[in-house]
Amino acid sequence: MRTLLDRFVWPMAVPVGLLVLWEVATRALGIRSIILPPPSEIIEVMVTRYDLILTHLWPSLYLTLTGFALSVVGGVLVAVLITTSPLLRKSLYPTIVVSQVVPKISIAPLFVVWFGTGMTSSLMLAVLVAFFPMTINAAMGFQSVDEDILRMARTYMGSRWQIFWKIQMPHALPFIFSGMKISITLAIIGVIVSEFVASQEGIGYLIKFAGGLLDTPLMMAAITALSLTGLVLYWLIAEAERLTVYWQSTSEFGSGGQV
C-alpha cells in the first residue's frame, strides 16, 4: 500500500493538480481555444483525430528509434575504441568533448541542403545529437573502473579480453544506460526539429502544420502524443536498466518503494 502511494499517487499528484487547475482556469476565465484549449478539449482531439496523429507519429517514432539504435551501437563502439587505443583516446576524445558545446541542432537546415527534405536528413540529425552523449557516457564507464580491481584481475593473469568482458563491460552498464536516457530524449528532439525545418510528414510536421492553421487544440494534441511517446521510451529504458543493473539499488526514475 505504501509502495503504491510512493510509486504512483504522490508523483501523479502534482501533474493531475495542474491539469485540474488548467481546466478550471481556462473555463472560468473564458480563455479562447486558439490561445489555450483546456485539457479536456486536447484529449477530445486526441481521441477523434487519433488516426491523423498516429499517421504522423509512426514515421517520427521510427526515425527516433533508428537514430537512437545507431547512436547506441556507434557510441559504444567508439567508446570501446577510445578505451582500448591510447592514441585514439588522445586524438579523438578532446574533439568529442568539445563538440558537446556546439549546438548541433542548429545544423538542421544545413542537413536539408545536403541530404534533402526526406527521412535521411531527420535520421542524420537524430544521430548527430544522440551519438556524443552516448559515446562520452560509455567511455566514462569503461574507463572509470577502480585501479585496484584491475590490479586484482591482473594478479590472476586476466587477459585484456577477460578484463573487458568480465569487468569493464558490466561496470560500464549503468553509464551506458544513463547515456541511453539522454540519447533517447535528444534523438526525439533531433527528429522533431528536422521535421520542423523541412518535411512532409512526422509529428514535427503536424505540429508546424497545425500551427499554420492556428488549430491550437490539434497542435497541443500532437505535442501531447509526442510527450507521451517520449515518456514511454524513457520509461522502457529505465525499466531495462532496473532489470539489467540489478546490483544498483536506486534509479532516479520511479525509485520509490525500494528498500
Place this chain on the structure above:
Amino acid sequence: MPSQPNGRTAAASPAPADPLPAPPGPATGTPLVRLSGVRKVFNQLEAIRNISLDIGDGAFVSLLGPSGCGKSTLLMMIAGLVRPTSGEIRVNGEVVTGPRADVGVVFQSPVLLPWRTVLDNVLFPVELLKLSKAKYRERAMELLAMAKLADFAGALPRELSGGMRQRAAICRALIHNPSTLLMDEPFSALDAITRDDMSVELLRIWQANRKTVVFVTHSIREAAFLSDRVLVMGRRPATLVEDITIDLPRPRHIAMTEEESFNGYVRHLRRSIEASHADAP
C-alpha cells in the same frame, strides 16, 4: 601434527577431493619468497633501496612502516605487478617476471565485483585462470564457511558489512590454493573492533591452511599480534631497519594483547620505528 617437507603443489592442480589441504607444520625455513638486492626507482626518486630478505615457507611475516615508505610497492613487486628497477625476486624458487598462479593478493579495499554474488566473486580467480569452476565450487563453499560467510554465498557484496566483504576477499585470494598470500593493509579501512575480530579470524584461517603470508601494515599492534616475524621498514628510500621474531605462542587470542610479553614487542617495534624517523633527512 605430522609434517611433510614442502608438499605444495602449484595452483593449477589442487586435489579437489581434499579441498582445504592444510600443509601442516610451522615455518620450515625453506625460503618461499626471496628478495635479493631489490631496488625501485620512480621517476628518478628512489622509493626502495636494496632490500634483501628470505621469507620461510608457511611463515606469517609483516612489513611494518609508516605510510608512503614503500610497503605497497614492495608487495606489488612480489606479486609481479610492479617490476623492480634492479635486483631479483623469487617465489617458490622461480624468478618473478609477472603475476603468478601460486600467489594470492588481498588489497586494502575488498574490490569485490558488485554484480557478482559472493560465491562468484570468490570463484573469479578460477575463471580468470581458466580452471574448472565446477571443481572449485566446493572449495569456495568451504572457504566461505570457514570465513563464516556460508549463508551469504548467494548474496551481493552490497548486502555485506565491511568486515564481511574483506573476509570474502580473503576467500577469493585463497580459492586457487596459492602458496603465498600477500596482504596490503587489508583491515585498515575497518573500525577498531572489527579489526581485532578480523585479525583473529585471519589467524584461524591461516592456521587451517598454512600459507606463507606477507602482511603489510602500519599498525604496530596488528603486526605484533599476527606475525611470526616483523620487518620494520624505514622512511624513503625504504630499507629494512629491523627484523624481529615474535616469539608468542599460537593460537593467539586478543587477551594476549594485554600481556607484558606482547607489550614488550609493541614497545620495541615503536622504538625501532621512531629511531628510523629520526634518521630521516
